[in-house]
Amino acid sequence: MSVQLDRLLPNASGAERDAVAASLTRQTFAAGAVVVAANADTSMLCLVESGRLTVSLEREGRTVVLPPVEPGDWVGEVDLLQPGPSTTTLTAEADTALWTLDAAGLEALMTDNPVAASALLTGLSARLAARLRTARLPTLGVGEDGAVHVEAPADEAPSEGWVTRLFGRLLGGASS
Numbered sequence: 504m505s506v507q508l509d510r511l512l513p514n515a516s517g518a519e520r521d522a523v524a525a526s527l528t529r530q531t532f533a534a535g536a537v538v539v540a541a542n543a544d545t546s547m548l549c550l551v552e553s554g555r556l557t558v559s560l561e562r563e564g565r566t567v568v569l570p571p572v573e574p575g576d577w578v579g580e581v582d583l584l585q586p587g588p589s590t591t592t593l594t595a596e597a598d599t600a601l602w603t604l605d606a607a608g609l610e611a612l613m614t615d616n617p618v619a620a621s622a623l624l625t626g627l628s629a630r631l632a633a634r635l636r637t638a639r640l641p642t643l644g645v646g647e648d649g650a651v652h653v654e655a656p657a658d659e660a661p662s663e664g665w666v667t668r669l670f671g672r673l674l675g676g677a678s679s
Contacts, residue, residue, distance in 0.1 A: 506550060506602045507575050511630075515622040522619035526612040527602040532595035539579070539593040546586035546606040548627075550577040554599025560591045571596060580627040583609060 539545045556572040613620040
């Protein structure tokens, strides 16, 4: 097996990486093939071994192309963790080899090797948290009439999280 899990599981042991690797299925796609179609229930994590995936989605009647998924990187963690219709279409930009893990494979890994499953879920959670930290999300406001409305996205993410601020206050370090 030639799957590279260093980026996905940076803090996992060799045994944990081997257990996760054993749970994966290798699939190949010709250039131009649709790997996952938008609105399909394809609860699947895809790790790119070789080739490249184009990620696109439809918004307000137009196609938005997101950054490609390169070898060593992955996509599909949201669909794996929260099954439902995919919001994006994944297309093989070139002949592409993927290592995939579906919901049944994740369930088997959690049953057979909970420590390795925990390492995988920790890696996926760290990636999702990093994305949320850098996202420019709109904020909600309450108007004079009491109605909730969406305001423009925040210009910058907070420099520290609520846990840091809470412990700073508890320990007397932060004034906010």
